[in-house]
Amino acid sequence: xxxxxxxxxxxxxxxxxxxxxxxxxxxxxxxxxxxxxxxxxxxxxxxxxxxxxxxxxxxxxxxxxxxxxxxxxxxxxxxxxxxxxxxxxxxxxxxxxxxxxxxxxxxxxxxxxxxxxxxxxxxxxxxxxxxxxxxxxxxxxxxxxxxxxxxxxxxxxxxxxxxxxxxxxxxxxxxxxxxxxxxxxxx
Amino acid sequence: xxxxxxxxxxxxxxxxxxxxxxxxxxxxxxxxxxxxxxxxxxxxxxxxxxxxxxxxxxxxxxxxxxxxxxxxxxxxxxxxxxxxxxxxxxxxxxxxxxxxxxxxxxxxxxxxxxxxxxxxxxxxxxxxxxxxxxxxxxxxxxxxxxxxxxxxxxxxxxxxxxxxxxxxxxxxxxxxxxxxxxxxxxxxxxxxxxxxxxxxxxxxxxxxxxxxxxxxxxxxxxxxxxxxxxxxxxxxxxxxxxxxxxxxxxxxxxxxxxxxxxxxxxxxxxxxxxxxxxxxxxxxxxxxxxxxxxxxxxxxxx
Numbered sequence: 001x002x003x004x005x006x007x008x009x010x011x012x013x014x015x016x017x018x019x020x021x022x023x024x025x026x027x028x029x030x031x032x033x034x035x036x037x038x039x040x041x042x043x044x045x046x047x048x049x050x051x052x053x054x055x056x057x058x059x060x061x062x063x064x065x066x067x068x069x070x071x072x073x074x075x076x077x078x079x080x081x082x083x084x085x086x087x088x089x090x091x092x093x094x095x096x097x098x099x100x101x102x103x104x105x106x107x108x109x110x111x112x113x114x115x116x117x118x119x120x121x122x123x124x125x126x127x128x129x130x131x132x133x134x135x136x137x138x139x140x141x142x143x144x145x146x147x148x149x150x151x152x153x154x155x156x157x158x159x160x161x162x163x164x165x166x167x168x169x170x171x172x173x174x175x176x177x178x179x180x181x182x183x184x185x186x187x
Numbered sequence: 188x189x190x191x192x193x194x195x196x197x198x199x200x201x202x203x204x205x206x207x208x209x210x211x212x213x214x215x216x217x218x219x220x221x222x223x224x225x226x227x228x229x230x231x232x233x234x235x236x237x238x239x240x241x242x243x244x245x246x247x248x249x250x251x252x253x254x255x256x257x258x259x260x261x262x263x264x265x266x267x268x269x270x271x272x273x274x275x276x277x278x279x280x281x282x283x284x285x286x287x288x289x290x291x292x293x294x295x296x297x298x299x300x301x302x303x304x305x306x307x308x309x310x311x312x313x314x315x316x317x318x319x320x321x322x323x324x325x326x327x328x329x330x331x332x333x334x335x336x337x338x339x340x341x342x343x344x345x346x347x348x349x350x351x352x353x354x355x356x357x358x359x360x361x362x363x364x365x366x367x368x369x370x371x372x373x374x375x376x377x378x379x380x381x382x383x384x385x386x387x388x389x390x391x392x393x394x395x396x397x398x399x400x401x402x403x404x405x406x407x408x409x410x411x412x413x414x415x416x417x418x419x420x421x422x423x424x425x426x427x428x429x430x431x432x433x434x435x436x437x438x439x440x441x442x443x444x445x446x447x448x449x450x451x452x453x454x455x456x457x458x459x460x461x462x463x464x465x466x467x468x469x470x471x472x473x474x475x476x477x478x479x480x481x482x483x484x485x486x487x488x489x
Binding site for chain 1: 238288317318
């Protein structure tokens with residue numbers, strides 16, 4: 001019984017806070033060291049590959065732009081992706097001329113967060129169309145995930161989790177590029 | 188304190204807490220609801236994966252506040268890893284069903300009933316995505332005039348049992364202005380309707396593969412079946428003079444946010460391997476008979 005009370009208490013508190021969907025702007029924060037390190041590795045792989053790359057900014061094409069959780073909506077999502085594209089993605093792409101040009105056009109399908117036990121989980125989902133030398137060659141799906149400890153059920157915690165999930169998604173979009181290049185080379 | 192409880196109640200309505208006590212439909216309520224405003228809420232953009240959550244906080248409490256904090260931190264970390272694993276496992280199915288618009292499917296299924304049974308005039312083409320502000324809900328309910336009603340529906344869905352089953356649950360709460368009065372804290376009708384799918388595969392990747400085969404045919408069919416069954420349960424439940432059979436009492440397994448739990452109810456319908464149970468808390472549950480644990484014939488006499 002005691003255990004049940006402890007389990008239900010956060011749910012009850014969560015309910016009392018479930019009063020409104022608040023708009024919170026997404027902000028580009030400094031990348032965690034782990035992410036920066038992964039980006040450096042990706043940049044090195046892209047530089048040493050036999051393809052040139054064009055990465056378009058992520059387009060926010062979500063069906064649900066009203067809420068990213070039961071209490072928060074993230075606003076400025078497209079602006080956030082544009083800034084990330086300019087400040088984070090573009091510097092990683094080598095500006096070289098190669099015979100094979102891989103171009104990727106990512107679309108954001110979903111961006112949401114939710115409470116699970118003592119965590120706030122974030123999920124960003126993208127469908128990425130890609131072309132080889134200007135010809136559409138296929139698409140792939142990428143999911144970015146984040147799970148943080150829920151300290152105070154704060155609005156910023158939900159948006160923070162969404163931002164981290166979106167960053168993770170972008171890292172995974174880039175990580176896939178050398179593989180596409182490899183497939184294009186062997187085709 | 189009273190205000191806090193009221194706010195909690197409203198929050199719980201939209202949270203869709205199935206633990207809330209059922210309030211049966213009455214003829215008076217049906218007659219009074221001449222026109223109903225509806226709010227059909229689906230918070231999720233897609234189905235939640237099955238995560239076997241770690242929860243040792245209770246045990247940690249034995250070690251005092253510090254113990255509880257330490258175990259909470261461990262739980263949080265374990266659950267993070269488990270959630271990542273669960274999403275990784277579910278990704279092929281989730282990616283393959285990005286085109287499945289659950290919010291659209293649910294209104295297509297529910298709207299005809301909201302119109303015919305509740306005289307709804309404001310049905311939408313897609314379910315709502317936003318929690319309502321508590322003061323907005325209170326204002327909506329308080330503003331009801333004689334003959335007007337407000338119906339709040341909240342639906343959530345999730346995989347359980349290592350992806351073997353998928354569960355869909357809708358909670359319905361109705362407020363009606365009767366003789367010029369309506370109480371925000373006392374709904375006129377409330378119940379919860381749960382559909383638990385047949386068990387598919389051996390769990391994990393095996394189950395995901397089966398759900399996902401042929402463009403996720405089994406999963407898509409299950410979504411449609413679940414919505415249809417929930418709609419039927421709602422229609423059945425709001426009939427005032429319902430004659431409900433009691434085939435036998437039963438102890439059975441169901442699922443909620445905390446995982447698997449046992450419950451007791453009466454089997455009211457049986458067709459093939461599917462049974463419908465009127466739980467002792469009044470809610471209706473449609474599930475496969477492999478979730479039945481033990482017959483309790485005496486329950487029918489209760």
